[in-house]
Every structure is written in C-alpha cells, then in structure tokens.
Amino acid sequence: MQLTGAEIVIRCLQEEKVDHVFGYPGGSVLFIYDELFKQDQIKHVLVRHEQAAVHAADAYSRSSQKIGVCLVTSGPGVTNAVTGIATAYMDSVPMVVLTGQVPTAYIGQDAFQEADTVGITRPCVKHNFLVKDVKDLAATIKKAFFLAKTGRPGPVLVDIPKDITNHKCEFVYPKTIAMRSYNPVVKGHAGQIKKAVQLLLDAKRPMLYTGGGVILSDAAEKLTKLTRMLGFPITQTLMGLGAYPGTDGQHLGMLGMHGTYEANMAMQHCDVLLAIGARFDDRVIGSPAHFGQVPRKIIHVDIDPSSISKRVKVDVPIVGNVPDVLDELIKQLEAAEAKPDAKSLAAWWKEIDGWRGRNSLKYKQGKELIMPQYVVEKLYEVTGGDAIVCSDVGQHQMWAAQYYKFDKPRRWINSGGLGTMGFGLPAAMGARFANPKATVACVTGEGSIQMNIQELSTAKQFRLPIKIICLNNGYLGMVRQWQEMFHGNRYSESYVDALPDFVKLAEAYGHVGMRIDKPGDVEAALKEAFVKHKNELVFLDFRTDPTANVFPMVAAGKGLSEMILAEEL
C-alpha cells in the first residue's frame, strides 16, 4: 500500500516499538503531527522547549533499555535541540532525533525556519541523515535505530524535508540492516583477554575502574560477579555509579575530581588496573603526566577503539562489547588454576582501609544552616536508596553522586560529559515516563533549575509526581567554589540575585511548593513530600549553607593523589 512520508515515519516508530515521543510541533513537521493525531499507539509528550524534549528522550534511554525518540521542527526547533543532542552524544546515549526540514526545493534558499541541520549537528551526533527521497525514508529510520544502539551508542538524527512527508511510496520496513562501512566489534580478542587474566592473577595491588559503558551495555550483574570473584577494590566514575552496588564494602566510592580519598589513592597506587567502559577523562584522572608517574599495567576494555590509549598508554587493549568481554574474563578466570594472591591482596586492603579511615566525605551539620550533603543523605534515607535520581550540573550534582549510594544501574541520571545545566527536570520527566512506577527525584540548584523551569508546565500536564530537591545556596555554587579557591574570592557574576519565590512559582504551575530553612526540618519535609504528596510534584526549596564546598577536590591539572580535603582548610 502507498503511504505518505508522514505515515511512514509513524509506522517505522511503531515497528521499533516506540511508545513515547518527546517533541514540539512546527511548520515543517505538521504532516507528521497530523499522523500522530490519528493513532494512539505512540504517546506524544508536548514539552515547553525543544531542549527539554531531547533531555527527556535522553533520560528515557538512560533509565531504561529502550531508545528515546524526539521530534522537533526545522530551524529554531533544531537549534534549540542542539544542547540536548550534544549532551546525549558526550554520554553515549542511544537516541533517535527526528527533525523537520523546509521542502527540498527550498533548501539553500534561506527559507523561513531553515537551518543546515545536518551541518549544525554533525559534530554532536553519532551519525545524521538528510532524507531526499521518500523511498529512502523507512530504510533511513531503520538505520538510525540500528546505529543508535549498536557499537558505542549515541544520538542519530534524521532530517526530513516537509515535501518528503507528503510524498507517497510503498512502505516496506527492512527487517535487518547491513552496512559495509559499519561493523562494530563485539567479542573481545581471546588472546588479549588471556593476557589480562594473567596480569590480574599476578597483581599485588589490583584495582577495577569502571564507567558508563558498563551501564550502557547492561553489564552490571556481570561486573558484580567478576568483582566479587576477584575480591579486588573497585571504583566507579560519575557515569558508572550503580553498576556495582555503592553500599558494598569492595566499592571505594566515586573517583576523580571529587572522588573519595581512598578511591583516588588506590587508583594512583595500584599496580594493575582493569578499566572497563571508562575513558580516563580529565575529570577522572586529573593530569595524565602525574598519573603516569606511578608505573602500573593497564588493561582497558572498551567498545570504542578510539577511547583506548587516547589519554593514557594502555598495556592490554581489549576492544569489545563489555558484557561479552566480561563473560570471557569470568570464564577464563574460573578455568585458571592460579588464584589472586591472597597475601598481597590482604596487605593492599589494609592500606586502602587506612585511606578509608580519613573519612573524606565527613562534614558537620550544625543547628542553624542546612548542609547540602545532609539533605542528600536524608533523601537517601527517606527514599530507601531506591529512587531514580536525576541531577542538574554543579555542586549539588557532586553531592548527590557522593552521598546517594546507588546500588542499581540506571538510577543515577546526570550530564557527566557535557555538564549541561537545565538537564535535571526534563530528565526526571523522561525517567518517569520510562518507569511509571518509580520514585523520581531531581536534585538541582537554584541556578540549574531556572534553565528549564518552564517544564513545570509539562510535568503538570502529564501529572508527573517528580520531587524537586533544590539545594538553594543563592550562588552558582561550583563557580563560586572555584572563585574562592583559585580566583582570590572574587565572586564574579556567581551570585544569583532576584531569585523567584520558588514556593509560589511551583504553586503557580499547580504544584506543591515547600521552603525549608532549618536542619531540623529537612527530614520531615522530605517525608511529607514523598509520602503525603506522593502523587504530586513537590518543589522543595532547601536554603543551604552558601559557603559549603565540595570535597575532596583534585584541582584542574593536578594529580589524583594531590587532593584537597575538607579537614585541611
């Protein structure tokens, strides 16, 4: 049967079992919206700004094993979406972005709402397509889903001119896709894995360091099995939290710029490092030169060869899909006659326990000012550690990562790579759509929340009972912290003046607003929000100590063992 391009778009999404599309209509996508209107299999979520549509689709992916889809119009629809696309790209999140384009004949004529979408988004997508013939439409969308989820995942964009959505052709949805130019490696090289096993068994001070790749590839269980089998200490990156249980004794906490003392010291002083689905980025290992001062053998498992030996030289590279490589590692370890060196390992753990004894996350909660760390700890208690926590970007993000112990994957949703303020609230919406029964909290600050505050309206429309935990210190806190530490206390433009009354603002949108000023009221307020107002969105405006800083801290360009600890100030 002949279908129009718009009908084909919808049929393709149905074939891909897409149940939610996050979007915003406009001239170039009117035919597609008309077809959306005529069906009820796919639910459309109307956001209030295209950036939010992309973040919501992104978090929909991150918090489930499905692929988030968003739909925006040409020109400003696309440019508004770019921040969201770049956010997903930096964190390797599978996503399909459908964009309208001006009619084919108008392209290049500076038409109304025309933008070079393929050109603008090229550096921040895994791949993008401009569909020039309706006959290519179905296969292109199929390719987009295929590319988004295979190999190193990422956002894929399909730009569809308006006339194409109105042209007709026979609809055939390809069952499979083969591309001669795209064949990601899955299985790791068995010989390399054998070398890795040997190194692990010979290690005196071994360490596991894992990242977002473990979560993206759904390898959490296998990672946990391997780690317990080895008995080695493990640290996880900001993106990797939750793959291995955060409450387990083998877990040293997050590492990096704001990692725990024990995680960073162990990372620096280990003799064999097994890195899995992590990429040694600047916020994780600090200065590569300083990191390289200590000799250690590095085994690096990653699906993306370009992540290996990019910032640090790797001894045993293993390119492959993390779960497949973990399977093989476990198999070979089980078959090996040798076992990890128990004596050395005990000595290593003793050293680590010494570092742990520094208790680098301790802070003092007084009677007057609320400490932000305290709010996160109470949030953890009140939600039983079982919420999906979506965060914005800044100090509150680090505190959430440090003090909320994630025991399961896909519960901690944050913009780690791009560091996009304004991510939290739309992400919480996407997470809730993907997990309609889950408790969803958005940990944010008064700076970040205002970057997509308009989504309070979307949350009302769809009755999303998100709990917004706003750690309001009246400053762009992370900027303020750097200015205090590195710019002679000159707080250039980091004070947020003329803040709205968030309680009234929440109420204006039809939600519940609460303001909390005293430490003694924190727990009760959280309980009221999560229990009494279970089914409502609650905006909790916590007025926190404006001078609180995130510690430990590795200053930019410094080495991992050169931490600044709270107690030293």
Next chain:
Amino acid sequence: MRHIISILIENESGALSRVSGLFSARGYNIESLTVAPTEDASLSRMTIVSVGSDDVIEQITKQLNKLIDIVKVVDLSEAAHIERELMLVKVRATGKDREEMKRVADIFRGRIIDVTESTYVIELTGNTGKLDAFLGAIDASLILETVRTGVCGIGRGDRILKV
C-alpha cells in the same frame, strides 16, 4: 612525522565535510586532501597528508574509522608506496627567459601545455619534493600562478585498498 592516509568512503553528499570537520574539531592538521570517486561510483577515495606524532596519527586513524560513512582507512606511509602530485605553473616567458624556462621544465620532465607570447603553463607531476625543487630552480619573480592538486598515493605491489 608526515603520514599519508588513504580512505575509502561512501560517495554521499556531506561525506567530505564529515572528514574535514573531524580534523578541525579535534585539532588535527591537514597538509593536503584530495578526493574523487573510484571505479566503483558508490565509493570515493580520499588521500590526506597529515603531520603528527605516532599517538596523534593513531588517534586520527581510529577517529576516521569511527565515522559511519568510512569503509576503510589505511596509513600508506606505513609501508612501501608511491605518491604523486600534479602542479600547473604559469610563468612569464619572454626574451631569454623563454628558452631557459623550457630547458628547466625539460630537466624536471615537465610539459608546456599552454603558450602565449609572454607566458607558459607548465605541467609537472611528481612527489611533493620534486615539485618544490622545480619552484626553487626557476626565477621566483617569473612565477605568475601555481596550482597543486595535493598528494594522492597508492601502495606498492600487493598492498591493495579495496572493499
């Protein structure tokens, strides 16, 4: 180190900008870039000359391989290969310079392919060094215009880059 990277890429619109965009976004250097379709019109062959440390060149080849449209990437300079560049030079050729220019062009196995009363256009092929040497051998004040294609290269013997 100077490297010659050969690429087979799907012959689709925008393919060139994906490659050039990658180089500019990641701060890699391009000395020259040539591209044209192969005997199989669905594929283009691209030759890029770049300068960088071994680590940088390794990253360049890995990043190129990551581009979805790229079918194959080979660092030609890793083994025996041939490289050639074409140059057209327009020179002033009057009086005694006319004869001298012809003589130097002959020495370099260049061909004069356009002649007017006062100018020649000389065609030269060779590796980059040879073309540079020719420009050094003639009187610089007589050069009116030069145009070079950039390097294209191919492996020697059994080294074949094909799908």
